[in-house]
Amino acid sequence: MKDVAASAGVSLGTVSNVLNKPAAVSAATRERVERAMAELGFVRNESARQLRAGTSRTLAYVMLDGGNPFFHDVARGIESGAEDADLSLFICNSDGRAAREAKHLDRLVQQRVQGILITPVDPSASHLREIGRRGIPLVMVDRLGGTGDCCSVAVDDVLGGRIAIEHLTDRGHERVAFVGGPESIGQVRERLLGARQVWSELGRDAADLIHLPTEALTVAEGRGAGERLAGLPARRRPTAVFCANDLLALGLLQQATAIGMRVPEDLAIVGYDDIEFAAAAAVPLTSVRQPREELGRTAARLVLAEAGDPAHRHEQACFVPELVARASTAAVRHPARKR
Amino acid sequence: MKDVAASAGVSLGTVSNVLNKPAAVSAATRERVERAMAELGFVRNESARQLRAGTSRTLAYVMLDGGNPFFHDVARGIESGAEDADLSLFICNSDGRAAREAKHLDRLVQQRVQGILITPVDPSASHLREIGRRGIPLVMVDRLGGTGDCCSVAVDDVLGGRIAIEHLTDRGHERVAFVGGPESIGQVRERLLGARQVWSELGRDAADLIHLPTEALTVAEGRGAGERLAGLPARRRPTAVFCANDLLALGLLQQATAIGMRVPEDLAIVGYDDIEFAAAAAVPLTSVRQPREELGRTAARLVLAEAGDPAHRHEQACFVPELVARASTAAVRHPARKR
DNA sequence: TTGTAGGCGTTATCAG
DNA sequence: CTGATAACGCCTACAA
Numbered sequence: 098m099k100d101v102a103a104s105a106g107v108s109l110g111t112v113s114n115v116l117n118k119p120a121a122v123s124a125a126t127r128e129r130v131e132r133a134m135a136e137l138g139f140v141r142n143e144s145a146r147q148l149r150a151g152t153s154r155t156l157a158y159v160m161l162d163g164g165n166p167f168f169h170d171v172a173r174g175i176e177s178g179a180e181d182a183d184l185s186l187f188i189c190n191s192d193g194r195a196a197r198e199a200k201h202l203d204r205l206v207q208q209r210v211q212g213i214l215i216t217p218v219d220p221s222a223s224h225l226r227e228i229g230r231r232g233i234p235l236v237m238v239d240r241l242g243g244t245g246d247c248c249s250v251a252v253d254d255v256l257g258g259r260i261a262i263e264h265l266t267d268r269g270h271e272r273v274a275f276v277g278g279p280e281s282i283g284q285v286r287e288r289l290l291g292a293r294q295v296w297s298e299l300g301r302d303a304a305d306l307i308h309l310p311t312e313a314l315t316v317a318e319g320r321g322a323g324e325r326l327a328g329l330p331a332r333r334r335p336t337a338v339f340c341a342n343d344l345l346a347l348g349l350l351q352q353a354t355a356i357g358m359r360v361p362e363d364l365a366i367v368g369y370d371d372i373e374f375a376a377a378a379a380v381p382l383t384s385v386r387q388p389r390e391e392l393g394r395t396a397a398r399l400v401l402a403e404a405g406d407p408a409h410r411h412e413q414a415c416f417v418p419e420l421v422a423r424a425s426t427a428a429v430r431h432p433a434r435k436r
Numbered sequence: 437m438k439d440v441a442a443s444a445g446v447s448l449g450t451v452s453n454v455l456n457k458p459a460a461v462s463a464a465t466r467e468r469v470e471r472a473m474a475e476l477g478f479v480r481n482e483s484a485r486q487l488r489a490g491t492s493r494t495l496a497y498v499m500l501d502g503g504n505p506f507f508h509d510v511a512r513g514i515e516s517g518a519e520d521a522d523l524s525l526f527i528c529n530s531d532g533r534a535a536r537e538a539k540h541l542d543r544l545v546q547q548r549v550q551g552i553l554i555t556p557v558d559p560s561a562s563h564l565r566e567i568g569r570r571g572i573p574l575v576m577v578d579r580l581g582g583t584g585d586c587c588s589v590a591v592d593d594v595l596g597g598r599i600a601i602e603h604l605t606d607r608g609h610e611r612v613a614f615v616g617g618p619e620s621i622g623q624v625r626e627r628l629l630g631a632r633q634v635w636s637e638l639g640r641d642a643a644d645l646i647h648l649p650t651e652a653l654t655v656a657e658g659r660g661a662g663e664r665l666a667g668l669p670a671r672r673r674p675t676a677v678f679c680a681n682d683l684l685a686l687g688l689l690q691q692a693t694a695i696g697m698r699v700p701e702d703l704a705i706v707g708y709d710d711i712e713f714a715a716a717a718a719v720p721l722t723s724v725r726q727p728r729e730e731l732g733r734t735a736a737r738l739v740l741a742e743a744g745d746p747a748h749r750h751e752q753a754c755f756v757p758e759l760v761a762r763a764s765t766a767a768v769r770h771p772a773r774k775r
Numbered sequence: 776t777t778g779t780a781g782g783c784g785t786t787a788t789c790a791g
Numbered sequence: 792c793t794g795a796t797a798a799c800g801c802c803t804a805c806a807a
Contacts, residue, residue, distance in 0.1 A: 316716040377687060378690065379719065380693065
């Protein structure tokens, strides 16, 4: 800026004004300064701005699993929210590991980011609370901040479980499996809970809604669940499966195909999240859609609201999931119900 | 730091030393200072460090299509390289739009990032050259920097096209389609070129290697190509397809399934990139694998080398692709060749 | 081994 | 409307 000022024959302060309040500079001077900036190839130094301002022009999202497109879609929503406020978005991936998460968080605090959005490994971890104490707004994404000591955005997973099962029973299925785990994940618990609620409300036998636990929400685990499913004796084998997420569902579909089970004729499948690859599967998957991008946009809105207002009250936004029916649960002429 | 110094009863310089050259401080003082830092919850201010240092501790990757897992895998490789150098990675998505790309680049220059990795919308765009002139190391990822005025990492796409076709001809296919476009994308051109090379070397009739152009490398376009394929008269219809990337292949697989074509019996499919969802498809897809993470790691290495050495010579790393055979091209008892 | 001084590039303040 | 000046927090000489 000093060079620009010299080259334009004005003072440093004037250059600053051109940048920050152009209205306060005469058109002639302004143009002279702008020409000088262009000639010298001047680019604002963001770290200096930040140092002065005390905070960066950046938001950060720490996602739980970079291998799951769901989180990238959420990130896209956040980015669109950030853009509206002319902020950049820093994306990190904890990969489900608390240590990585902590390291990322540490860096972000050092960068003095304006706010942090996070889908945490453990929503009750102490390092999250630490962030709040530092005065950095934090919003939990896709996790209900039950304790209310921070903002959160989430989707009603109990309801999601309910509509999945309702759809399957509507389609005439009488023996259903829930595939998903570990139960340490809140989402898994709630989706299962919703499923069981509906099941019992319909007066079904609890034994006809079996739970096939998995160790993670991945394609590989979905395949494994498919194997176990196929190993069940025919009379106990479910005619439909509700998977805790789409990756599981894709793995399951693959395994089913491999062993010659037809979907949906021999086995109907419902996934969760409605990622693009669910719709793109060989047999398009029915899935419980979460408003991924809106989740992100809302999270961005909340974090900015908190950043802008010291007397901010924490808010818990909860969205409603929606069933998207596709071929994997299409009605079959002869429902797979052998008496 | 001033507060920490006061609280520990030492000078500001000593606190700095504890942080930057702990060896130069007596153990006793150091511990006193560290305790003070912990008590006060002191966290280094990264922007101040950056301002002083003149450059940030950050690398950036501008990817071409956030919806394609391929680029996320590359990003993961870059991140691992960045981590080794204790740098953060800033991930941006140009989404194939030059304007977005330029905007991101602009921000990154303002942030004074240490280096930029980019899969550019247009490798010859002027704003890329601009970056180099600013003295910021830039590495092109997955694009050969033909002109040699920057480093680049890429995979031999001509070779990739060759091995895909060789695999299909080995499997006995005599009529093959190449699905992909637009040809403005270098990769598409080269993969097609490689395919045609082999085809003619084998003395095949050029008319038996048809090109089904697409407008983008997406699942939806893959579906569309599938429709066009099905519309061909049986005698002209290829028995195998080579897709310019896995998203196309997945779309094609879906369309084929929808209209009752069996894969690989009626139609064999080869994809490109070997993203996870290729292996996870209902019929696991044969694909030409690119060493995605290594691509990223190498790119990170190159950009750091350039940043560290002013007398740096640009380097063009080129990797060798590898065919991963799966069910989508498995040998069939009765090759789908109706004379 | 410890303390002191100056400056990195911006922005805000305040007097012309 | 313009220009001088003092921070912002840290790092690195250099001096003690």
